[in-house]
Amino acid sequence: xxxxxxxxxxxxxxxxxxAAAPKTPVFGLRAVGNPKLGYFVYSLPPGAVQQGGVIIxxxxxxxxxxxxxxxxxxxxxxxxxxxxxxxxxxxxxxWISLASTSLTLKPGQHQTVHFTVRVPANAxxxxxxxxxxxxxxxxxxxxxxKQKASVQIKIRDLTxxxxxVNVPGPPxxxxxxxxxxxxxxxxFQEVVTHIANAGNVLVKPTGTVTVLNKQGKVLQVLxxxxxxxxxxxxxDYPLLLKKALPPGDYSATVKLSVPGVSGAxxxxxxxxxxxxxxxxxxxQVFTSAAPQTPPPGALGASxxxxxxxxxxxxxxxxxxxxxxxxxxxxxxxxxxTLKRPPTVVQRSxxxxxxxxxxxxxxxxxxxxxxxxxxxxxxxxxxxxxxxxPAPVALAAAPAxxxxxxxxxxxxTSAATRSPPCDPYHFWDVAYERGALGEDGVWRFPHRCHNCxxxxxxxxxxxxxxxxxxxx
Numbered sequence: 001x002x003x004x005x006x007x008x009x010x011x012x013x014x015x016x017x018x019a020a021a022p023k024t025p026v027f028g029l030r031a032v033g034n035p036k037l038g039y040f041v042y043s044l045p046p047g048a049v050q051q052g053g054v055i056i057x058x059x060x061x062x063x064x065x066x067x068x069x070x071x072x073x074x075x076x077x078x079x080x081x082x083x084x085x086x087x088x089x090x091x092x093x094x095w096i097s098l099a100s101t102s103l104t105l106k107p108g109q110h111q112t113v114h115f116t117v118r119v120p121a122n123a124x125x126x127x128x129x130x131x132x133x134x135x136x137x138x139x140x141x142x143x144x145x146k147q148k149a150s151v152q153i154k155i156r157d158l159t160x161x162x163x164x165v166n167v168p169g170p171p172x173x174x175x176x177x178x179x180x181x182x183x184x185x186x187x188f189q190e191v192v193t194h195i196a197n198a199g200n201v202l203v204k205p206t207g208t209v210t211v212l213n214k215q216g217k218v219l220q221v222l223x224x225x226x227x228x229x230x231x232x233x234x235x236d237y238p239l240l241l242k243k244a245l246p247p248g249d250y251s252a253t254v255k256l257s258v259p260g261v262s263g264a265x266x267x268x269x270x271x272x273x274x275x276x277x278x279x280x281x282x283x284q285v286f287t288s289a290a291p292q293t294p295p296p297g298a299l300g301a302s303x304x305x306x307x308x309x310x311x312x313x314x315x316x317x318x319x320x321x322x323x324x325x326x327x328x329x330x331x332x333x334x335x336x337t338l339k340r341p342p343t344v345v346q347r348s349x350x351x352x353x354x355x356x357x358x359x360x361x362x363x364x365x366x367x368x369x370x371x372x373x374x375x376x377x378x379x380x381x382x383x384x385x386x387x388x389p390a391p392v393a394l395a396a397a398p399a400x401x402x403x404x405x406x407x408x409x410x411x412t413s414a415a416t417r418s419p420p421c422d423p424y425h426f427w428d429v430a431y432e433r434g435a436l437g438e439d440g441v442w443r444f445p446h447r448c449h450n451c452x453x454x455x456x457x458x459x460x461x462x463x464x465x466x467x468x469x470x471x
Contacts, residue, residue, distance in 0.1 A: 025064025028057045029134045029159040039162035050117040054132050054161055056103055057110035065104045066134050070096035073129035075235050080227035083131050083160055092130030125169020126200030126231050131160045171264040174198040177254050177271035184285045189241045193254055196234035203229050207256040209239055214249045243440030247279045286442055421451040425467055427460050
């Protein structure tokens with residue numbers, strides 16, 4: 001009977017959810033005559049004219065109107081083709097004219113829209129890319145209240161078919177490597193290299209970035225493989241560092257290998273830019289809770305948005321009922337395990353070797369990463385209490401001097417051992433005095449309120465482990 005009851009309950013949940021889903025149009029776009037390739041490739045000399053067409057279909061549940069226009073293409077931040085849908089076309093997008101710029105379709109209906117490509121008489125040789133765009137947009141408004149203003153969100157849905165125009169002429173492979181800077185956020189440090197395609201062909205380069213210190217010693221080698229790099233475009237290409245770099249002066253050797261295409265021989269381009277990392281750069285990456293500037297995204301991407309509140313309420317109700325089902329199943333399963341001995345949770349391996357852990361240890365909140373902490377205010381942290389030892393009088397340790405830029409993992413010996421904390425360690429963390437170790441790990445001063453113990457650790461768990469090792 002239980003499986004039948006669960007099935008009926010699930011049906012009761014899904015029925016309101018299906019009823020709450022609003023009816024919306026969903027538009028698709030595909031190239032006429034190119035079912036396998038999926039986009040258009042035309043070889044046209046200057047002054048030539050080419051006809052084409054796209055099929056627009058509505059696979060949604062409501063009648064809707066779609067906007068049609070042409071856009072230029074460019075290279076995305078991590079390479080690959082993206083489209084400039086928020087600005088007026090000036091290159092290939094300006095070569096394309098559509099027979100219709102707006103279309104209204106019922107559910108299940110489709111229609112073909114023709115377009116014309118006119119290559120200018122002064123067009124340069126090369127491989128140039130644009131696209132035909134189908135766009136729908138809608139407004140989502142939040143509920144009004146006396147305390148808060150109503151929020152309106154515009155959602156853009158874009159479907160794009162590429163139009164590549166190859167203008168005959170000699171292919172040119174040419175790249176320029178500019179300067180290097182560092183970036184990143186929330187604990188992820190990057191080197192960012194400016195790279196420009198000054199040629200006239202589509203290519204997919206590969207390469208390496210070798211980072212050296214001021215003395216010329218190689219610190220790390222980063223390899224990369226790019227996606228499509230469009231001609232006459234440039235990007236600031238990011239690469240994640242294997243190990244974090246402390247403040248200082250550095251140099252790099254950037255090697256870019258471009259394969260040969262369209263009869264042009266491949267090339268290798270090398271540059272040796274220098275760069276510096278400031279203390280503020282490091283703090284921004286490793287100790288800021290939020291980035292100073294938002295990370296760049298692909299141009300022409302759809303705007304992210306929240307779901308309408310009716311859907312959220314229905315989904316929340318569904319989640320509650322599903323959780324109830326899960327609780328019933330777990331309760332039935334737990335009845336078979338009531339005779340099993342209770343599970344004992346131990347604080348650490350060292351503590352377990354000396355004394356048994358309490359049967360009901362206190363709940364410890366999850367430790368957030370250092371990168372998500374506000375800087376530079378210290379934050380008090382708690383850890384799970386060990387078994388209470390005999391009272392021991394401890395003198396507060398004096399505050400140490402600022403740590404050196406390079407530190408290593410702390411070592412434990414008989415001389416550095418200390419009695420356990422009573423009743424447990426309560427850590428204050430000085431994130432403004434962090435230092436980068438030789439192993440590439442950032443560590444920060446941790447000081448216990450109860451016993452005065454102070455040590456360098458990457459986080460509270462590391463500090464507790466070091467304190468346990470001293471017992």
